[in-house]
Amino acid sequence: MYVYDEYDQKMVDERVEQYRDQTDRFLAGTLSAEEFQHLRLRNGLYIQRLAPMLRIAVPYGMLSSTQLRKLAHITRHYDRGYAHFTTRQNVQLNWPKLEEVPDLLAELATVEMHAIQTSGNCIRNVTSDQYAGVARDEIEDSRPWAELIRQWSTFHPEYNWLPRKFKIAVTGAEGDRAAVQVHDIGVRVLRENGETRFEVLAGGGLGRTPIIGPVIKQSLEPKHLLTYLEAILRVYNRYGRRDNKYKARIKILVKAMTPEVFAQKVEEEWVHLKDGPETLTQAEIDRVRKHFTAPAYEKLEDHVPAVDDLLADNSGFGNWVKQNVKAHRQPGYVIVNLAMKQTGIAPGDVTDEQLEIIADLADEFSFGEVRVTHEQNVTLADVPKKSLHDLWTKLVEAELASPNLGLLTDIICCPGGDYCSLANAKSIPVAEAIQRQFEDLDYLHDLGELDINISGCMNACGHHHVGNIGILGVDKKGEEFYQVSIGGSGYEDASLAKILGPSFAQDDVPGVVQKLVDVHLEHRQGEERFIDTYRRLGIDPYKEAVYATWEV
Amino acid sequence: MGSLIKNNTVLESDEVTFLTLQEYLDSDNRPQAVWLDAGEEIEAIADFLDDITAIALNFPAFSDGRAYSTAAVLRRHHNYTGEIRAIGDVRLDQLEQMARCGFNAYQLADGQNADQALKRIEGFSVSYQQTIDRDPLFRHRA
Ligand code: SF4
Numbered sequence: 001m002y003v004y005d006e007y008d009q010k011m012v013d014e015r016v017e018q019y020r021d022q023t024d025r026f027l028a029g030t031l032s033a034e035e036f037q038h039l040r041l042r043n044g045l046y047i048q049r050l051a052p053m054l055r056i057a058v059p060y061g062m063l064s065s066t067q068l069r070k071l072a073h074i075t076r077h078y079d080r081g082y083a084h085f086t087t088r089q090n091v092q093l094n095w096p097k098l099e100e101v102p103d104l105l106a107e108l109a110t111v112e113m114h115a116i117q118t119s120g121n122c123i124r125n126v127t128s129d130q131y132a133g134v135a136r137d138e139i140e141d142s143r144p145w146a147e148l149i150r151q152w153s154t155f156h157p158e159y160n161w162l163p164r165k166f167k168i169a170v171t172g173a174e175g176d177r178a179a180v181q182v183h184d185i186g187v188r189v190l191r192e193n194g195e196t197r198f199e200v201l202a203g204g205g206l207g208r209t210p211i212i213g214p215v216i217k218q219s220l221e222p223k224h225l226l227t228y229l230e231a232i233l234r235v236y237n238r239y240g241r242r243d244n245k246y247k248a249r250i251k252i253l254v255k256a257m258t259p260e261v262f263a264q265k266v267e268e269e270w271v272h273l274k275d276g277p278e279t280l281t282q283a284e285i286d287r288v289r290k291h292f293t294a295p296a297y298e299k300l301e302d303h304v305p306a307v308d309d310l311l312a313d314n315s316g317f318g319n320w321v322k323q324n325v326k327a328h329r330q331p332g333y334v335i336v337n338l339a340m341k342q343t344g345i346a347p348g349d350v351t352d353e354q355l356e357i358i359a360d361l362a363d364e365f366s367f368g369e370v371r372v373t374h375e376q377n378v379t380l381a382d383v384p385k386k387s388l389h390d391l392w393t394k395l396v397e398a399e400l401a402s403p404n405l406g407l408l409t410d411i412i413c414c415p416g417g418d419y420c421s422l423a424n425a426k427s428i429p430v431a432e433a434i435q436r437q438f439e440d441l442d443y444l445h446d447l448g449e450l451d452i453n454i455s456g457c458m459n460a461c462g463h464h465h466v467g468n469i470g471i472l473g474v475d476k477k478g479e480e481f482y483q484v485s486i487g488g489s490g491y492e493d494a495s496l497a498k499i500l501g502p503s504f505a506q507d508d509v510p511g512v513v514q515k516l517v518d519v520h521l522e523h524r525q526g527e528e529r530f531i532d533t534y535r536r537l538g539i540d541p542y543k544e545a546v547y548a549t550w551e552v
Numbered sequence: 553m554g555s556l557i558k559n560n561t562v563l564e565s566d567e568v569t570f571l572t573l574q575e576y577l578d579s580d581n582r583p584q585a586v587w588l589d590a591g592e593e594i595e596a597i598a599d600f601l602d603d604i605t606a607i608a609l610n611f612p613a614f615s616d617g618r619a620y621s622t623a624a625v626l627r628r629h630h631n632y633t634g635e636i637r638a639i640g641d642v643r644l645d646q647l648e649q650m651a652r653c654g655f656n657a658y659q660l661a662d663g664q665n666a667d668q669a670l671k672r673i674e675g676f677s678v679s680y681q682q683t684i685d686r687d688p689l690f691r692h693r694a
Contacts, residue, residue, distance in 0.1 A: 005693070007678050007689060007693060010676075010677060010678050011676060011678055011679075011680075014676045014677065014678075015676075018676075022645065030665075031645075035614070035643060035645070038614075038615055039645060121615070121617075151680045151689075151690075152680060152681060152688075154680055155676065155679060155680070155681075156680075156681055157620065157648070157649035157650075157652035157653050157679075157681070157683065158617070158620045158621055158624050158649075158653050159617070159620075160617065160620075160649055161614075161615055161616060161617025161620070161646075162617060234621050234624070234625075237617055237618060237620070237621045238618055238621045238622075242616060242618075272628065272629045273628075276628075276682075277682045277687045277688055277691065278681070278682050278688055280690070281690060281691065283690075284690035284693075287690075287693075
């Protein structure tokens with residue numbers, strides 16, 4: 001993974017001191033609360049319902065075991081012994097003290113971490129494919145490009161005060177695990193005649209107005225990546241709406257101009273920038289790529305009888321392997337996913353001890369690195385297949401072996417009303433109630449892939465628009481209600497979910513999910529996934545099943 | 553109004569009179585100083601830049617970032633070398649970003665401490681991007 005040089009380190013260190021000074025001035029009363037609010041947000045610090053919340057950047061989800069241990073230490077000393085993996089591959093702390101944040105950041109800086117631009121109307125942490133570098137369907141490793149974008153966007157002086165937040169995602173695989181179609185900018189790394197090229201999408205997004213982003217540029221040469229992004233950002237910064245925060249995202253600008261006109265405008269701006277100083281040099285591309293070479297794999301057999309023989313039976317191990325372990329491009333290695341979705345624990349939550357255990361397991365089994373996924377899970381990307389049973393045994397002990405990756409109970413869920421001051425409704429208890437409704441593992445495995453996404457309000461941090469089943473907290477005359485939609489997907493076959501009908505009380509939600517699943521099982525052909533059955537049938541049968549018995 | 557920072561010196565004010573964009577476009581002679589609001593496009597005066605010695609760009613609020621792009625466009629696309637002055641809600645914590653986008657004069661907002669301004673303009677010792685007097689870091693990084 002990327003390792004800081006003196007320049008990267010200096011920037012992070014200077015940022016800690018700058019932020020310390022801002023905090024001191026705020027506490028001394030010489031910096032207004034209004035101004036400090038904007039400044040602290042650009043360093044990931046929100047003031048939430050119960051306490052501040054600090055969002056720590058994990059660039060494209062990569063963490064080393066050293067960083068994990070530091071996070072464990074920080075959650076123990078500055079917080080209440082747990083952290084939270086977010087839907088944008090970041091880590092959040094729920095209880096830091098405002099006046100201790102500068103010290104906390106100084107500790108993070110010692111392990112090349114920070115909270116820069118994790119909030120505020122600026123370019124946010126770049127996200128990517130959690131299987132980058134190891135996926136079988138990979139065209140090219142997306143991480144060097146994500147890192148180049150990270151550096152270009154960090155403290156960019158022109159784009160720190162955009163109309164609204166700005167999120168960029170990069171994928172280099174056939175399957176889209178980075179949701180590039182629902183980002184402000186999505187970058188697809190492709191190969192054309194053996195050469196690296198980019199396809200650039202702009203103006204996708206979720207929130208109040210969900211839109212699948214259109215492609216605005218094809219066949220972009222690698223050296224032009226940053227100048228082209230710069231052109232998009234400049235057009236957005238100049239012309240994006242600032243009069244209404246719900247119309248300020250780039251998707252509204254692209255839609256209002258039409259993608260064709262927007263692309264034209266970007267081209268006109270790009271003419272000035274193309275081949276200018278921000279044009280990437282081969283030396284820089286090579287320098288960054290060197291950080292993402294394959295680890296020292298052993299030469300191993302792909303067939304491991306001790307593992308393969310156990311797969312057939314429905315033992316705990318077999319189920320876990322079938323669900324959580326994915327094929328690796330290197331013979332004899334596999335990708336292992338830890339589903340942070342134990343029933344009764346808020347999705348994505350992890351304790352300090354678990355962080356340390358994950359660090360140890362990463363050292364023992366996966367070259368000391370892990371990835372955080374936007375499904376709020378953790379991936380060990382380079383595990384020798386022969387060590388799988390060993391690893392699983394240890395995961396079971398640590399309660400990290402939930403065999404439900406990608407299944408109905410692998411729910412993506414925002415912090416909601418329990419923590420977030422913007423929430424209309426709680427989301428964590430809804431996730432838990434659904435997990436309790438579907439406790440039978442065999443049933444879940446038979447049901448197959450099914451994404452449920454829950455957001456506590458329209459801001460859609462739980463990405464409910466792209467859930468096969470999406471659940472949104474709404475406020476109905478001061479009471480918490482839930483609007484259910486179906487048919488969304490956040491992957492390469494991206495689609496936006498459709499609202500089923502009138503919303504439900506909290507207690508009714510698990511029953512509604514059950515009804516939707518029943519319709520699926522009744523009409524399913526073969527091993528069809530929930531989303532495919534839905535696409536074949538349309539929304540009506542689901543609607544009927546749910547509302548016929550509800551008599552609203 | 554707070555102090556004026558110009559040529560790395562703190563002044564109380566200076567003698568320059570800035571016309572509004574409309575006044576400028578309506579005038580028959582060639583005035584030398586004009587100010588633009590955040591939504592006004594610099595392209596409107598692109599043809600006259602050779603005769604203009606000072607352009608002020610307004611920040612209606614410190615959180616409105618349009619003038620950064622205007623300054624960058626002036627410097628980079630039009631090679632404008634005269635004064636670019638930040639006016640309006642100009643606060644200490646944004647001076648570095650302004651400087652790096654091409655501003656070189658700052659009319660501080662009320663209550664902003666001019667003593668700290670020079671240090672803030674300087675800001676961080678390194679930056680990844682191209683700035684007004686520096687190439688991107690990758691062009692000179694070992
Ligand atoms: S979706 Fe709403 S409630 Fe949930 S975390 Fe985001 S802002 Fe908070």
